[in-house]
Amino acid sequence: MLKTINNQNKTSFVNNHNNNLLYELSVDEASVIIGGYTLVNNTNGRQYFSTLGPTRFPKNRDLVPGGEDNYPGQENYILYREKDDPFTPVIFPVDDPEGTYEFAAQNGVTSIKRLF
Structure with a gap:
């Protein structure tokens, strides 16, 4: 055991x-x-987001700069802000429930990319 x-x-x-x-x-x-995926925050700011799935209620989450955490594969969507002004919500589909993804920011736009 x-x-x-x-x-x-x-x-x-x-x-x-x-x-x-x-x-x-x-x-x-x-x-x-x-059986979960990893999300890494490679931005200079704290990222606030929600994870959700077809059978899972949304859960509010956050990651500090440089932080990473593991999330259940059943929560296969990430709702986050692409921009703060104007507020632009984005739903990112997690296509690999065991993959590694990152928050990245460029020119004031935040995105999620698959690392491996």
């Missing part, structure tokens, strides 16, 4: 049958196990 221990952006798995066995996984490695 495996126990999950969360510790500052890493997930560790401890095997009860061998307590000396400890693995620390990166966010990307953990997303493969739990």
Whole structure:
């Protein structure tokens, strides 16, 4: 049986049958196990957005500059602001529920791009 221990952006798995066995996984490695996608904020500002899916209610989220997090693959749409003025909402479809995506900004326009 495996126990999950969360510790500052890493997930560790401890095997009860061998307590000396400890693995620390990166966010990307953990997303493969739990079946989610990773979103990275490569902008200079905090990004506020919502994740949602056909069977999931929207959840408000945010990422600090340089931050990254993992989201369930069932929340396969991201609602975010392309521009603040005028307010321009965009719905981005997540086509790979185990992929890695980034917020990027250029000339005042924020976009989401797939990294890999």
